[in-house]
Amino acid sequence: TVYDSTLIQLPKVFNEKGNITAINNWEGIIPFTIDRVYYLYDIPGGEDRGGHAHKELEQLIIAASGSFDLMLSDGTTNKTFNLSRPYYGVYMPPGLWRELHNFSSGAICLVLASEKYEETDYIRDKEEFKRYKRNIENAFKEIS
Ligand code: TYD
Numbered sequence: 001t002v003y004d005s006t007l008i009q010l011p012k013v014f015n016e017k018g019n020i021t022a023i024n025n026w027e028g029i030i031p032f033t034i035d036r037v038y039y040l041y042d043i044p045g046g047e048d049r050g051g052h053a054h055k056e057l058e059q060l061i062i063a064a065s066g067s068f069d070l071m072l073s074d075g076t077t078n079k080t081f082n083l084s085r086p087y088y089g090v091y092m093p094p095g096l097w098r099e100l101h102n103f104s105s106g107a108i109c110l111v112l113a114s115e116k117y118e119e120t121d122y123i124r125d126k127e128e129f130k131r132y133k134r135n136i137e138n139a140f141k142e143i144s
Helices: 125-141
Strands: 006-009 036-040 049-054 059-065 068-073 076-081 086-091 099-101 108-113
Touching: 036 076, 059 076, 076 086
Parallel strands: none
Antiparallel strands: 006 086, 036 108, 049 099, 059 086, 059 108, 068 076, 068 099
């Protein structure tokens, strides 16, 4: 559920000449091994991104520059994070619908991902996502 998504404070090496944040797999700061890094940038004013869910992929999303809102939904409950600091990240477990809104100009949305890009892992239709969640829930009820 959305309650499994969490804001993670990242280490910050402070320096008067500029700060550094490093994320190493071996430190266990985030609960998955990073296989892919990508970032969104040059986002035109007023545009929204996301609008999909992943079946298996785990991600950490960071506002490396500027700010944006991350809206998560598990099909029942919504949760919104306002990201505006490069030393915070939101951990997203699999099975959450995500939308990105209100990008500031020059915003950079940095994403650390547990798997390679795989189109079959995406659910891009909200109704299909809700059906998918209901099916998982029902299957879980049957075995418990
Ligand atoms: P998508 O994840 O749908 O964008 P967003 O959710 O940010 O709106 O990705 C858009 C396209 O970019 C996708 O159809 C293929 C390409 N893409 C890659 O080639 N590799 C990647 O790792 C990602 C995330 C996207």
